[in-house]
Amino acid sequence: MTFAPKTWVVGEVVSAAILNQEIRDQLNSIFGAWSSYTPTWQATTTQPVLGNGTLVGRYLKVGRTVTFTAQLTIGSTTTLGSGNQALGLPVLTATVSNGSPGVLDISVSRGGTPNFVMGRIPLSSATQATGTIWLPSTVTIGDWDAWTHNAPYTLAAGDTVRLYGTYQSAT
DSSP: OOSOOOOOOTTOOOOHHHHIIIIIHHHHHHHSOOEEEOOOEEESSBOOBOTTOEEEEEEEEETTEEEEEEEEEOOTTOBOOBSBEEEBOSSOBOOOTTSOSOEEEEEEEOSSSSSEEEEEEEOOSSOSBOOOOEEEOSSSTTOEEEOBSSSSOOOOTTOEEEEEEEEEBOO
16 A cells, blocks of 8 residues: 555545545556566675666555566676675565564576476565575585576576565565
8 A cells, every 4th residue: 555544533524635535546566567666686795787688677565565577687797796696676664573574486498408497585684685595406416506607507607587576565
């Protein structure tokens, strides 16, 4: 919802303006178009440089629920930086005691082997970025590795990373 719902008073006269604000505008926020955002791309040691790659995102926020998708395509002049990689979220995550505001999915399409991988990202409270992104290990079956500039594999031009999911926002 776009605002706190009205508290009605006995005997109040309902006007068209009130109905529009309380019903129409609320429904429009639920069924409205997604908004674009430009995700950040971070690494823990040396920051990556997008170069001629692309990084785009879009999201829909209904109340405190955010559904979003982001896509990073590696270009020929993209550098991966070094250390654990993370991507920015469109809205700050909620602070959750004894839990997580959400768990996201990630997929990586690449020209090398393996050519398609799916991973998971448990979100931390009160953050604007993903934190550690976990992908299946290419060395140990059943194990997971944090996504770094060269693990579990090095991305190359044309490779695509897609992040998507739903989480609870702070506001």
